[in-house]
Amino acid sequence: MNDKKIKAADFDTTYVPKKSNPVVKVIIMILLIIWAGINIFPIYFMFTFSLKSNEEIFGLNVAGLPRDWIWSNYSRAMGTGNMGLYFLNSIIVTGASILISLIAAMMATYAITRIKWRGNKLTNAFFMLGLTIPIQASIVPVYVVLSRLHWLNKYSTLIIPYSAFALAMAILICTGFMVEIPFDLDEAARIDGCGLWRTFFRIIIPLMKPAYATIGIYSFLQCWNEFMFANVFISDSKHRTMPVGIQQLSGSYTTDWGPIGAALVIATFPTLLIYVFLSRRIQESFIAGAVKG
């Protein structure tokens, strides 16, 4: 080991590592700032035009900060635009889907990773099929079945498919976390007389807490933003979710941009708020989802 160190020191005198060019560094920094601007600007534009009057948006003040802050755009979006209701619907649908997929994924992952039996690998591979199956694949039969059962236009019309589509990723992330828990704990619990279920509830569920945020974030984004199923399966306004609600609103307020901007902000701010506090976690959950898959 010592020899190597000496050698490396010798090389240092002959091969001086090239310093990166300061001009290149400045150019790179400028490009990064420009791209950051391209990413922030549409969001800034959305926030500002949600507070402007038509006169400002349509000419007086297209891109600047609003001169008069017209908060009534928000009350109009919430009131006549029904955004309050759609917001609530989105929360119900998303919350229930996260909960159901999380419970189902936890139970399935427990059976796959912590109970020894033939076929647990095969079962895992079977669930992982869900990562590649496009959501379009099931839309026709699911729609026909639901309409025959008169099951369209309910919360559960969306909750069940959303849970199913969030499941594969939830199992994938769960597996990553659950294999990290030492297997000795299961052994100890068994010696103490705990059965499978007691071990699951008393040991696994409390120890999996860090996984819940990762899975929850991923499922949240998937369900909160989902448009195709919501657009196809829900036709009455009572159960409409935010994305479809916005689409409807923009159809009826074609000439009045303020309330539409307000609706866009209402739909976006929960996500951005969570992102501000949990940006690292969110990024980690996306990486966990893709790199292992």
Added chain:
Amino acid sequence: MTDQVVVKNPQAQRRKKNLILGFNIFLFLLPALFLFISILIAPIVVSVYRSFQDWNGMSAGKWCEPNIFQNYIDMFTNSVTMNFVVALKNSLILAFFSVFVQLPLSLGLALVLGRKPKGERFFLTVFFMPVLISTVVIGQLWLKIYNPDYGLLNSFLKLINLDTWTHIWVSDPKTALGSIIVPTIWQYVGYHMLLMYAGVKGVSPDLREAAMLDGATPGQVDRYVVIPIIKPIIRVSVIFAVTGSLKAYDLVFILTGGGPQKLTEVPSTLLQQQLFLANKYGMGSAISVMLIILCFAFALLITAVFREKDN
């Protein structure tokens, strides 16, 4: 006699124990299996079956005539009511731009951020932001940007005296597809960047240092050390970009609705029309089966291409 009892009992007990264990495993898997089979697996099986039928969703449905593959044949020939070929071409154009514009951009950003510039965290956080926003919001936002009378884009062009460049972006046949491609690429650059950035960060600093000591420039380190290591991630990104383009729906539906003159249709918008405007559930099923086949085929193809390159 006593011996037999002693020997037989443990066996019976073990069998009973295994049965209970099996039952418990089944119970643990039950909720996931129920969701998975009822929403994903069974519908695909039904879709494949119905894709060979002429079916309006209500009646019993009869096998396609004269050929059982008639729906699939119509998909590629019957261009009056529905132009699948154009739709497929559009999604492949989208895939092309995703792979050759979006991914290089993502890779560039990931490599640059991997060199630890000032504000690394800030840039990473900002670049990833559009991924989190609903495509409906993105679509509506871009509609406002594209608006022919008051939109930002035309206003900007007029401001810098390029009035002749102004367009009715989403309804001009020349610019409609492009106006879908730009926001799609913009939204997901950050997603691919994040995946690649995770890979770049995973490259051991020793390896970098060793290359630097050998006199490599930062560009050469990226080219000959980092990129080969993160190749598996690039493969995943390419697969996601291509299958994502095949599945595209939200932004197309919101920005152009498939128009003008059905020039910007994609398979998923056709699927929706077949179901709700034409009541052709058999054809709709055929389109979704086609989508699954295409997604899997492209995923396999891309994997094979990457393996070929390695050899």
